[in-house]
Amino acid sequence: MFSAAERTTIRAELIALAERDPRIIGAALAGSAARGTEDAWSDIDLLLQLDPAADEPEVVADWTDVIGTRFGTADTLDVLAVGVRYRVFLLRSSLQVDVSFWPHDHFRATEPAFQLLFGAPNPPTKPAPLNTDTAIGMAWLYALHARSATARDKPWQASMMLDELRNRIIDLKCSRAGLNSWHGREVDQLAATELEQLAATRAVNLTPEDLYASRLLLVDLLLNEVALIDPSRAARLEPALAELRRPAR
Template identity: 55%
Template sequence: MFTPTGRARLREELIAAARCDDDVVGAALVGSAATGREDAWSDIDLVLQIARDVDPDTVAARWTERLYERGAVDHLDVIAGGVLYRVFLLASTLQVDLSFWPEGTFRGTEPGFELLFGTPQPATTPKDPDTGHLIGMGWLHALHARSAIARSRPWQAVMMLDQLRDQVLALACARHGLNPHHGREADRLAEPLLDALGKARAGAVNGAELARSHRALLEASPTKSPGTIRPWRPAWPPRCASWQPSPSTDPRPHLIANAGLRDLDRFSGREPGRSRHSGGEAGEHGQQQQGTGLVQRGVVVAALG
């Protein structure tokens, strides 16, 4: 296990190497070290500005050799916005993220950007989350969870349910102006939603429990209001103790709330077509005709407002 002292030492070595590299004309720290949130588990995030007439891949290859000389055991490449992010795993389990930016694109793209040297371009703000994509992935995972349960493929169902929950969390973060990427601020969501999602986790890998988990993910919601959703607004307070719905005509969360509820009652041991909440009868599309209705009780509807 790496230590904060060892991490700081390696970071300073990398910064010194960047200053001595003729092909590197700028550098910056990003992530927790640049925002004052660094703790014992933080990694190293170093952004490098590559000279205009130099191939960033050539520089990346040279820096890759340097990292392996310093204890790297593997690395992963991520390309975003035409920029190479090379993520290294060291034998000490320290993660080192190096990104190689062509000179004209070097800039801050998030609140934490500590310039070390060089001349960056004007900073940009992160793009709003693509809620349409999150919603689409939500109903897709809900449908595949249903079919996996029906086909007696419990571990596939577990994976689909986990990914459905991930989409719900990401939508909730987007709804409240929190960072949805990799669950970074999911723990700041309202306790009722987090409690509902916690209870929706399957306690066993069998058909009945997986069906219960599937239904709970789609139904469990602290809101009793109509199935309205709130559009994305990026300037929400940092901590939302509750959410208040506002009208919207966007019907897409209904797709998630209704995805795959039919035909699962026989796996959960419940009377077909009847909700444990309202006692209403299920209609043609699996929605209740009485009571609050599946759409109104959907976690995703609550997440969006």
């Protein structure tokens, strides 16, 4: 397990590397370090702005070699989002290091946690709000698949569909409470009564009875959330959701 001191040292070395690299013209910290909420389990989130003339694959390859040689990389994962490559490094110490490589015109704050280290970022943007229409539609779709999976004697598929249904309900609850449900970041800040409702929906076993009990509670929670967002849509959905409350045959 890495230590907080080790994390601080690695972050400082990465920032110094960015300052020395002529292909990097801007850098910032994100995540808990930028929010001032680091704890023993926090990772490193470093954003790098590339010079317009920089060759992105070359920069990524060079940084990957340096991090692997200097700190010991166990594995990497690339996540691409809106033209930005997020390379996630898993160090042998289990420390997660996220280094994102931003094209010159993309570098900006996309969430409140953004601590500029050097450079000139573009105007900030705000995270897109939850599309509640899509969340509701995906929720009842997962409920349908949970029912059919149970009827087909596919308990693991049914359990997975119920988990996805629950996640969409969590998204709706968090959106209503002004919380960020992305990767579960602020789900634990929901009211205790809301969390108790969600906890009660977990199937104890993969039996048809437990899966049905879970679906029953989740469908009720879904209908309640829809009614709070769009009562007319809830009224339209009620007959179909009533069918989903019946035991799978």
